[in-house]
Amino acid sequence: MIIEYESRPTLIHGLDPRVKMVWMLCVIIMSIVWTNPVYLVALGLSVVVFGFAAQLPWPKLKGVVSFMLVLAAIICVIQGATYSVKSVTLADPTRILFHIVPGWIPSIGPAAPVRLGGFVYGIGMALKILIVLLVITVFGFTTSPSEIVQVIARIPFIPYQVGFVVSTAWKFVPVVQMQMRTLMDAHRSRGVDFEAGGFTQRVKKTSGIVMPLFANSLSMADTMALAMESRAFGYSKRFTFIRPYKMTLGDWAVLSGSLGFTVVACVLMATSRLGAL
Amino acid sequence: MPLGQGALGLSVCYALAAGYLALMWIIGSILTRQYPTEHKVVWNTRTISRVTILAAVAGAGAMIKIPGPAATIALDASAGYFAAAFFGWPVGATVAAIGCFIANALGGFASWLPVLPIYLCAMAFTVTLAVFVQKKTNIIFAIIVGTIANTITCLGPWVVMIGPALMIAILPSQLIGSAVNALVGLSVATALKAAQVKKRPDWMDQ
Numbered sequence A: 001m002i003i004e005y006e007s008r009p010t011l012i013h014g015l016d017p018r019v020k021m022v023w024m025l026c027v028i029i030m031s032i033v034w035t036n037p038v039y040l041v042a043l044g045l046s047v048v049v050f051g052f053a054a055q056l057p058w059p060k061l062k063g064v065v066s067f068m069l070v071l072a073a074i075i076c077v078i079q080g081a082t083y084s085v086k087s088v089t090l091a092d093p094t095r096i097l098f099h100i101v102p103g104w105i106p107s108i109g110p111a112a113p114v115r116l117g118g119f120v121y122g123i124g125m126a127l128k129i130l131i132v133l134l135v136i137t138v139f140g141f142t143t144s145p146s147e148i149v150q151v152i153a154r155i156p157f158i159p160y161q162v163g164f165v166v167s168t169a170w171k172f173v174p175v176v177q178m179q180m181r182t183l184m185d186a187h188r189s190r191g192v193d194f195e196a197g198g199f200t201q202r203v204k205k206t207s208g209i210v211m212p213l214f215a216n217s218l219s220m221a222d223t224m225a226l227a228m229e230s231r232a233f234g235y236s237k238r239f240t241f242i243r244p245y246k247m248t249l250g251d252w253a254v255l256s257g258s259l260g261f262t263v264v265a266c267v268l269m270a271t272s273r274l275g276a277l
Numbered sequence B: 001m002p003l004g005q006g007a008l009g010l011s012v013c014y015a016l017a018a019g020y021l022a023l024m025w026i027i028g029s030i031l032t033r034q035y036p037t038e039h040k041v042v043w044n045t046r047t048i049s050r051v052t053i054l055a056a057v058a059g060a061g062a063m064i065k066i067p068g069p070a071a072t073i074a075l076d077a078s079a080g081y082f083a084a085a086f087f088g089w090p091v092g093a094t095v096a097a098i099g100c101f102i103a104n105a106l107g108g109f110a111s112w113l114p115v116l117p118i119y120l121c122a123m124a125f126t127v128t129l130a131v132f133v134q135k136k137t138n139i140i141f142a143i144i145v146g147t148i149a150n151t152i153t154c155l156g157p158w159v160v161m162i163g164p165a166l167m168i169a170i171l172p173s174q175l176i177g178s179a180v181n182a183l184v185g186l187s188v189a190t191a192l193k194a195a196q197v198k199k200r201p202d203w204m205d206q
Helices: A017-033 A037-053 A058-082 A116-142 A145-154 A160-189 A199-230 A249-272 B007-034 B045-061 B078-087 B089-106 B113-136 B139-162 B164-197
Strands: A096-101 A111-115 B065-067 B072-074
Touching (some): A017 A037, A017 A116, A017 A249, A058 A111, A058 B139, A096 A116, A145 A160, B045 B078, B113 B164
Antiparallel strands (some): A096 A111
């Protein structure tokens, strides 16, 4: 996650993780459905309000947001130059804002015009990406990884084995990373410099770690299978959870609010193009 | 004309992902029928534990960074190729999809989350296709086909949504990254298979 989970006594942290996931999905759906930047800004601001309520450490997002702004600028210019939008709100979407190749360049300028419709559409697209990133950050900051996998394991129609695989794999990543570091140290002690050499040499050196890493993983998997079988994994089709969740009044309010708002927004978009550019 | 990142663009991309899955199923069925000893998988505890650990390796592989000529390359997909070549396509496809999910989750879903299901399907299809080509021809062709398939299936949806302009800029890093992952995954699987078959030299026991 961009910002790691921190346990804090906030209202958002206290929400049921299933409700937070539904809220996140609703925001993502609305960001897909709406194309008008004004609506997307409003949606983004609602996520920011959630972020403030969750005491999100905003300075940690500075690097990502700076990168996103550069990406947004590129998207806006490319979309403005290549995309011709059929707008329901803009009076003249084909109006030229500026040229990528300005007129003062002799013989080739002015060329590659950036049009208003495409440019505004580009802003909307950049906002879509930013909103999704932000909502995931708020969700990841307020929901612990173990809660996330608990929610995944509770999704209906998905076999509980999938939840088990995701949750266990997630927990094994640091173990594998530790093995990787040990292998790299072993190679370094034999004089291998992973930072030196060209690209091909670096790939070759890294392959030297990957081979024993896979071999180790296979023996680790066999040990894990023994441990699982000794605990009768797969004996019963029924699956129980160590931590049962109970919905509170606040959870129901956020859940019904998110779902209701999403349904209304989708219906209004389909019937009267509310939220379309 | 690009379809945009709205409902229409995404629907078309999800339809594409369904196509990847259908193709994977067809290719996988052929592999299972023709090579049952290698590609018929029983989903017991041992298989589940293998999928789990290899998915963790994929997640950890995302943190192995090799500075490349176009961009930094991560070894997140190699576990999927390895699993498909070593344990059969069903295990490989599952590892590739779950590994891709974990690698993305660890990176904070920095790529747009709604396209993640498409990536998962694309990865599952790519490793199955690469192993199919490896069985039918050789590892070199498998790496080439895997690289091309991975690039097309991962960048394809973006071309549908926002057009080819931005994708051309990403193309070199995507191509190199795909090639390195396919090379590492398939060659390690081949080497380990050979090591299993090869008789242990007598001098090692002395």
